[in-house]
Amino acid sequence: MAKDKWGAADLSVRISASPKVAQPGQPLTYHVDVHNKGPGDAVLPLLRVHLPHDFQVMNVDVAECAPGRGYDQVVCRSSRDVLAGGSGGMTITGVIRPGAHGPLRARATLSSEVVDADEADNTAETLTPVDKGADLAVRFRSSTRFTRPGHWFAVRAEVRNRGPRVVNDAYVFLQPSEARLLSASGGRCRSGRAFVGCALPPIRSGSSGLLKLVFRVPSRASHAVATMATVYSRRLGDRRPANNRAQMRVALRRG
Known part of the structure; x- marks a missing residue:
């Protein structure tokens, strides 16, 4: 049993949006942070970020990330393991469509090829209200x-x-x-x-x-x-x- 515990990796993910209230037609940035509490290394972790339909992606600051199925998903396939105690992050920058209505829901999911004994924190969500704006x-x-x-x-x-x-x-x-x-x-x-x-x-x-x-x-x-x-x-x-x-x-x- 001790050997099985040594091979596990306790992954966690967080996602946040900036600004806290989105404006129609203006930029919004999502920050995603991942962490491996150990005790084992996370083998080739995979991060999926599901984005709101009214969010148009303009830039992702990690080269390993690419569009998933459709335009509302970003998939990041790491080419290396995340060591026990290690952390990482990525930023998605985009623009809110002028006709958007909130709240905007974004979800990040993290997985690995090793067993995660606590999967409750492998998924995180954020809700962002959209201001009424002006015309x-x-x-x-x-x-x-x-x-x-x-x-x-x-x-x-x-x-x-x-x-x-x-x-x-x-x-x-x-x-x-x-x-x-x-x-x-x-x-x-x-x-x-x-x-x-x-x-x-x-x-x-x-x-x-x-x-x-x-x-x-x-x-x-x-x-x-x-x-x-x-x-x-x-x-x-x-x-x-x-x-x-x-x-x-x-x-x-x-x-």
Whole structure:
């Protein structure tokens, strides 16, 4: 009997998610930790991680891991034994689908080719709630349609929050080709070489905010100026990201 006990390996697995509350359309990371309490070595252990359907895998940080059956499973086949007292871990990074509803259930199962006298801790689960998020949308309202090289043009970008959550950190990212920002109102805006970023005041569900910006076209400009705007929340997810972008063009006239 002592000989049988010497050959056994008491494996255990834990799984956790970060952040604790998932946001639709935003990243989520699963951390899986394995441990062998001994007294024997775990021979060629096999780890299976079953992931939620609404979780899209982007990266796994262990080369021995590969997709299992379907896209909601990761299988890790170790090429070496885990010694008694040894530990290991892996990280799965992915994105929550915009239409996800919680809780998200993930399960990790660990096995080996040797007997495990205590299999109760060979499986672990974690449940992650999904926040309601918000539905931000941006569109260009009446703006300048024509300008001349070296002259200015105005942009009016409306950001609407269709809820259900209040968005306290709405941010609009604009790319006005080579045009230079002259003035802005309706938000706190910063200008870079090829973009303008604007932080908006809080927007309640069902309400909207309006950005008014004025740009100058380079004197050397020879073609229409295209402007693209993207809105997002740094903290909340967005369940309908298709309307987070808008585009407009300002044609050039000479003479």
